[in-house]
Amino acid sequence: MKxxxxxxxxxxxxxxxxxxxxxxRGLMLAIMLAAAIVTTYLGMRxxxxxxxxLTVAALxxxxxxxxxxxxxxxxxxxxxxxxLRRRRSARSSGRSPHP
Numbered sequence: 001m002k003x004x005x006x007x008x009x010x011x012x013x014x015x016x017x018x019x020x021x022x023x024x025r026g027l028m029l030a031i032m033l034a035a036a037i038v039t040t041y042l043g044m045r046x047x048x049x050x051x052x053x054l055t056v057a058a059l060x061x062x063x064x065x066x067x068x069x070x071x072x073x074x075x076x077x078x079x080x081x082x083x084l085r086r087r088r089s090a091r092s093s094g095r096s097p098h099p
Contacts, residue, residue, distance in 0.1 A: 006080055014084055021077055028070035035063035 039059045
């Protein structure tokens with residue numbers, strides 16, 4: 001979501017969006033964990049065939065992609081948190097929350 005899209009949301013909608021994004025990031029972390037568990041299991045069992053090697057490569061690629069998505073989402077979430085804090089501090093000090 002672009003900055004211009006979420007910046008126009010009110011505080012309650014922005015909080016809901018953040019919770020939704022936390023759930024998505026949790027899903028990305030669960031995917032990374034599952035890929036790590038399956039990769040570990042395959043490694044302990046022994047990687048003997050080309051299919052095993054391709055499976056491990058695909059799982060590692062999936063884990064890296066999920067990690068990249070989660071990291072990128074976190075960077076955007078930090079900007080959203082800062083904006084939400086800025087609005088709340090502006091409101092408590094009596095200033096207008098929008099510049």
